[in-house]
Amino acid sequence: MDSGQASGQPAGQVAVQARSGLVIVDKPQGWTSHDVVGRLRRLAGTRKVGHAGTLDPMATGVLVVGINRATRLLTYIVGAAKTYTATIRLGQSTVTDDAEGAVLTETIAAAVTGEAIRQAAAALTGEISQVPSSVSAIKINGERSYARVRSGETVQLQARPVTVHRFDIHDIHRVRGGRLLDVDVTVECSSGTYVRALARDLGSALGVGGHLTALRRTRVGPFGIEAAATLEELASDLRVLDLDDAARVLFPVRELDAAEALDLSHGRRIGAGEPAAAGAPPAAAFAPDGRLVALLQNRGSEARPLLVFAPGQEAQR
Secondary structure, eight states, X not given: OOOSBOXXXXXXOBOOOOOSEEEEEXXXXXXXXXXXXXXXXXXXXOXXXXXXXXXXXXXXXXXXXXXXXXXXXXXXXXXXXXXXXXXXXXXXXXXXXXXXXXXXXXXOOTTOOHHHHHHHHHHTSEEEEEOOOTTSSOEETTEEHHHHHHTTOOOOOOOEEEXXXXXXXXXEEEETTTTEEEEEEEXXXXXXXXXXXXXXXXXXXXXXXXXXXXXXXXXXXXXXXXXXXXXXXXXXXXXOEEHHHHXXXXXXXXXXXXXXXXXXXXXXXXXXXXXXXXXXXXXXXXXXXSOEEEEEEEETXXXXXXXXXXXXXXXXX
């Protein structure tokens, strides 16, 4: 566990270990997701902190952080759908598909119409096959793709299926005397979708190249930007969504009787609850006192515990 003074606290005041739960952070630009985790470790007084879904340093917005036992929920949040607002610059392609990389090509985009942009965005909506940006964190033979690119290697990643639920075009601004176009968009997509790659592919489809100049994540699953707090706000008031409340937001709920709660707390199976649709998330099972006991999944006539959180115990933090 980290010890000592937490950032943003009065001198001489030592951080008190936070309870288990989720913190919805509004990540600032220029910070890595790992930087945010480090800050939250100090603020929460524990090393048991993790995040659900990396945001690039250039990006801002919703980063879901788990503290103590709630880190066990993060694997179920990583796969949630996400929503972004972004600005795409048409007329330039870059090494990184965003504004942090060197410009590769520049083409006058003055003749590109709003209707052409909307048609190209529509073609990138739905279930598509996307080649991730070469500077993504995807591993190739154990090494991150971005590390290979930075060492001078040319990397070509394999296309993968993703779903773009929404690719809405809002405002279109002419910049550099009309040579380039800045396009404000909203993207709602499945986990694993790269908005940088959408910017690249939109520019490629229009024949002028494109890259991302701004990115803000406004939603991860049920957690929107309105629930997020800045690091400065969290330094003075660490807002933690309690583990029990977080589970009720994230999963279907099953209320247990005392005998079921006892069996589950010892890892034993119980009778199946209401039938769940194929591919449905597990259910969060709660003891009569309202404590989260386990995450459950029906298997035939039984419900199997996937994760067990013993009721009435804070357990290991």
